[in-house]
Amino acid sequence: GAGVSQSPRYKVAKRGQDVALRCDPISGHVSLFWYQQALGQGPEFLTYFQNEAQLDKSGLPSDRFFAERPEGSVSTLKIQRTQQEDSAVYLCASSLKVLAGLTDTQYFGPGTRLTVL
Amino acid sequence: AQSVAQPEDQVNVAEGNPLTVKCTYSVSGNPYLFWYVQYPNRGLQFLLKYITGDNLVKGSYGFEAEFNKSQTSFHLKKPSALVSDSALYFCAVRDLGNTPLVFGKGTRLSVIA
Numbered sequence: 001g002a003g004v005s006q007s008p009r010y011k012v013a014k015r016g017q018d019v020a021l022r023c024d025p026i027s028g029h030v031s032l033f034w035y036q037q038a039l040g041q042g043p044e045f046l047t048y049f050q051n052e053a054q055l056d057k058s059g060l061p062s063d064r065f066f067a068e069r070p071e072g073s074v075s076t077l078k079i080q081r082t083q084q085e086d087s088a089v090y091l092c093a094s095s096l097k098v099l100a101g102l103t104d105t106q107y108f109g110p111g112t113r114l115t116v117l
Numbered sequence: 118a119q120s121v122a123q124p125e126d127q128v129n130v131a132e133g134n135p136l137t138v139k140c141t142y143s144v145s146g147n148p149y150l151f152w153y154v155q156y157p158n159r160g161l162q163f164l165l166k167y168i169t170g171d172n173l174v175k176g177s178y179g180f181e182a183e184f185n186k187s188q189t190s191f192h193l194k195k196p197s198a199l200v201s202d203s204a205l206y207f208c209a210v211r212d213l214g215n216t217p218l219v220f221g222k223g224t225r226l227s228v229i230a
Contacts, residue, residue: 004160033217042121042207042220043161056217091160106218108153108160 002026004109006092012115013082021077021112025094032075033106034067035091043091049075082116089113119144119212123221130198130228138193138224140208148210150191151218152182155205164206167191178202198228 005024013019025032031050035043036059045059051072060067064083069075079086093106120143130136142148149168153161165176172184182193193206208221 006160040222042209042222044220045217048217059217093161105151105163105166107163110158110160 004092004094004107006090006109006112008112009110010113010115012117014117015082015084017082017116018078018080019082019114021079021090021114023075023077023092023094023109025073025075025092026096026107027073029094029096029107031095031097031104031106032069033093033095034075034077035093036061037089037091037111039088046077046090079114082114084116087114087116119148119210119219121208121210121219121221123206123208123224125224126222127225127227130226132200132228132230133197136195136198136202136226136228138206138208138226140191140193140221141189142191142208142210143189144210144212146212148189148191148212150182150184151209152176152180152191152193153207153209153220155207155223161207164193198226200228200230202226203228 007022033048034046037043047067048056049069064080066078089111091111093108095104095106097104122141151166152164155161164180165174167174167184175181180195205223207223209218211218
């Protein structure tokens with residue numbers, strides 16, 4: 001597609017439920033990133049994929065968060081046993097080159113707004 | 118570790134006036150600096166980036182930014198603001214090494230007609 005797409009755009013979950021957030025990167029982009037944006041804050045890095053390999057997951061806040069990109073294109077961020085503090089906008093971004101291309105621009109999707117009740 | 122500071126939560130500008138959104142950074146090596154804009158219920162849109170070379174970088178929608186190494190700043194500027202420029206602006210930085218992009222907290226720009 002023309003840009004990064006994410007689904008669903010909005011998700012309401014009851015505390016304790018599992019959720020899955022999907023990201024479709026720009027076709028051909030090697031790198032994929034997930035960020036968490038809390039209300040009134042800038043995005044914070046969660047994890048990074050180069051093709052299907054998850055090279056950095058240092059930003060994942062707990063072992064309840066899990067991300068995968070099995071075929072090197074679409075990625076899913078899964079949150080198990082959601083808590084109220086998980087409420088945020090989850091942004092996905094992709095870039096054409098590998099992370100070693102530090103100058104490469106990341107292109108962002110519209111985000112998924114997760115509300116945990 | 119790298120960090121970014123956007124000292125102003127809110128900037129108000131009259132339409133037609135020049136605007137500046139401030140950003141300072143801290144990195145251990147050479148900085149790679151980015152500006153993004155976020156409209157309501159939309160993702161971040163790339164405006165411009167500084168990698169190397171000319172300290173004045175020109176980007177989308179008439180925006181530009183000036184890299185100042187001695188002041189560790191990368192302020193976003195536009196000569197004449199439009200009402201449609203009203204949005205949330207984020208500065209971001211990464212440095213050498215396998216480091217992720219680090220964002221500031223954002224500055225809300227309000228352009229008043």
